[in-house]
Amino acid sequence: MMSKDSISDESFETSKLHLAELVVREAQIGLLVLDQNELIVLFNDWLAKAANLDEKEALGKELTQLFPELKESRLQSAVTTSLQMGFPALLSQSLNRAPLPLFAGEEERKMGIRIEQQIQVIPLGSGDGPRFSLIQISNVSVAVKRENMLLEQAKELKRNLIIDGLTGVYSRRYWEEQTLIELRKARRACLPVAMIMLDVDLFKNYNDAYGHQEGDLCLALVAKAAASALKRPRDILARYGGEEFVALLPETDLEGAKVVSKRVLQSVETLQIPHKQSNVAAYVTVSMGVSCGYPSEGESQEIILSEADQALYIAKAMGRNQVIICKNKGFFTVDDIPLSNPLAERKHR
Amino acid sequence: MFILNELQQDALLEIFNIGVGKAAAALSKMTSEEVLLSVPTLEFLEWEEAKAHLPGNGKVICGISQRFDGPFNTEAVLMFPEEKSLEIIRYILGVDSTLESLTEMEQEALCEIGNIVLNACMAPIADIFSAEFRATMPEYRSGTSEHVLSVDVEETNRVIMLMLVKLQMEKHEIEGYLAFLSVLPDIQRLTANVDRFISEFTK
Numbered sequence: 001m002m003s004k005d006s007i008s009d010e011s012f013e014t015s016k017l018h019l020a021e022l023v024v025r026e027a028q029i030g031l032l033v034l035d036q037n038e039l040i041v042l043f044n045d046w047l048a049k050a051a052n053l054d055e056k057e058a059l060g061k062e063l064t065q066l067f068p069e070l071k072e073s074r075l076q077s078a079v080t081t082s083l084q085m086g087f088p089a090l091l092s093q094s095l096n097r098a099p100l101p102l103f104a105g106e107e108e109r110k111m112g113i114r115i116e117q118q119i120q121v122i123p124l125g126s127g128d129g130p131r132f133s134l135i136q137i138s139n140v141s142v143a144v145k146r147e148n149m150l151l152e153q154a155k156e157l158k159r160n161l162i163i164d165g166l167t168g169v170y171s172r173r174y175w176e177e178q179t180l181i182e183l184r185k186a187r188r189a190c191l192p193v194a195m196i197m198l199d200v201d202l203f204k205n206y207n208d209a210y211g212h213q214e215g216d217l218c219l220a221l222v223a224k225a226a227a228s229a230l231k232r233p234r235d236i237l238a239r240y241g242g243e244e245f246v247a248l249l250p251e252t253d254l255e256g257a258k259v260v261s262k263r264v265l266q267s268v269e270t271l272q273i274p275h276k277q278s279n280v281a282a283y284v285t286v287s288m289g290v291s292c293g294y295p296s297e298g299e300s301q302e303i304i305l306s307e308a309d310q311a312l313y314i315a316k317a318m319g320r321n322q323v324i325i326c327k328n329k330g331f332f333t334v335d336d337i338p339l340s341n342p343l344a345e346r347k348h349r
Numbered sequence: 350m351f352i353l354n355e356l357q358q359d360a361l362l363e364i365f366n367i368g369v370g371k372a373a374a375a376l377s378k379m380t381s382e383e384v385l386l387s388v389p390t391l392e393f394l395e396w397e398e399a400k401a402h403l404p405g406n407g408k409v410i411c412g413i414s415q416r417f418d419g420p421f422n423t424e425a426v427l428m429f430p431e432e433k434s435l436e437i438i439r440y441i442l443g444v445d446s447t448l449e450s451l452t453e454m455e456q457e458a459l460c461e462i463g464n465i466v467l468n469a470c471m472a473p474i475a476d477i478f479s480a481e482f483r484a485t486m487p488e489y490r491s492g493t494s495e496h497v498l499s500v501d502v503e504e505t506n507r508v509i510m511l512m513l514v515k516l517q518m519e520k521h522e523i524e525g526y527l528a529f530l531s532v533l534p535d536i537q538r539l540t541a542n543v544d545r546f547i548s549e550f551t552k
Binding site for chain 1: 375379382441452462472481484
């Protein structure tokens with residue numbers, strides 16, 4: 001005679017089985033089970049819907065009968081390994097994309113956009129009993145999208161660190177980084193490094209006359225023109241701040257820097273941007289200070305930059321729209337006419 | 350400490366190289382590029398000794414681990430220095446990223462590579478035992494080697510079978526470590542089976 005307890009145990013077991021069946025059916029992931037002979041014995045609703053197949057069509061078939069593209073695929077060999085060895089396998093989305101033709105809806109099916117899949121192949125049962133292989137498929141489309149967004153944003157962020165947003169030339173930060181690198185290289189190789197400081201003449205007047213929007217546009221145009229005058233790939237033009245720019249010219253001596261600065265002057269002049277508030281010319285012009293140093297002889301970034309800055313100061317004092325060179329602590333015009341610093345200072349005052 | 354004779358050592362290396370050879374073939378197929386994998390060295394170490402041999406030396410390493418249970422129980426871990434993992438996985442996936450750590454998807458891809466290598470290395474071990482193993486899904490961990498190996502310090506008798514793994518793709522080369530953490534009786538069972546394998550082989 002059966003005890004009361006065992007009956008309730010039995011019904012409990014039955015209800016547990018029933019519950020398990022319901023869970024498998026309703027789970028919002030794909031579940032597929034293959035038996036020892038690699039025949040499908042379970043194919044849940046989520047999978048049936050995504051694969052646009054009926055459970056009945058799937059049962060009793062081999063995986064490759066249902067999805068011929070899986071022949072000799074990693075998924076197929078993972079299933080075989082799980083059944084023969086009992087080892088589980090993970091198929092990542094990044095390395096396998098979407099092995100199964102599963103679609104979120106009719107629209108996606110027509111367009112051929114598969115659900116992004118992460119697949120786990122899990123051996124079931126072990127030892128003496130029959131073994132099964134469970135294929136669990138998760139939809140990772142959202143995660144993939146989120147990650148692509150993250151990567152894009154990271155790239156954008158990096159770009160913003162390198163490029164000045166307003167003018168499109170390099171940022172001051174990037175220039176600082178590259179200057180350190182180039183000075184180190186120049187020190188080792190006993191090569192010169194040239195620096196050009198550039199200032200847009202009477203830019204405040206331009207802004208007052210044409211408005212800030214036009215002013216921004218003017219800066220961008222001048223920057224682009226100046227950058228195009230730098231020819232070698234390691235030459236860098238960066239926005240130093242406001243209407244000031246700086247050019248880093250590795251492996252360049254004063255003669256070379258002179259040539260480049262003349263080209264920059266011309267390039268900006270060619271733009272012929274009208275400037276009615278300028279007493280220098282009828283169009284926008286620039287002033288430049290040029291210096292050059294040998295880091296191997298102890299000339300630091302500060303020295304080279306400060307010399308270029310002083311030269312720029314003199315160029316402005318001398319009437320703008322010109323290049324002044326700093327050589328052996330003295331100052332010269334591009335045509336090598338020497339100037340004395342006190343003279344320049346007096347003129348400026 | 351625990352020392353194998355030359356024959357046992359060679360046989361084990363051979364066994365693992367069969368495994369990684371198969372793993373390399375699988376990876377090559379998956380990435381459509383030639384992947385070379387080799388296990389040039391193998392040693393048995395106690396945990397304290399092993400620490401000095403592990404990559405990173407306090408630096409961050411990435412590890413993929415799986416536990417295998419059967420006649421020989423072991424925690425198998427494949428470890429790479431983090432920066433090299435970043436380089437190689439981004440090369441394989443063809444992503445141009447400057448993020449300093451692996452993203453979720455990249456971690457998962459690394460997990461899969463680890464899964465392929467670890468399964469492939471355990472398959473010939475299962476063969477020489479002529480027995481079955483139960484294995485867990487691969488798990489990703491990053492941190493110091495202590496963390497990645499998550500060593501239970503209380504446990505005595507712990508032996509690590511440590512192998513250098515070289516993975517080569519195009520001009521990228523990544524050196525990692527394959528560690529099998531077991532207790533001494535398990536390792537002794539392993540060597541006993543290696544002996545059986547050798548004697549059958551030389552019959």
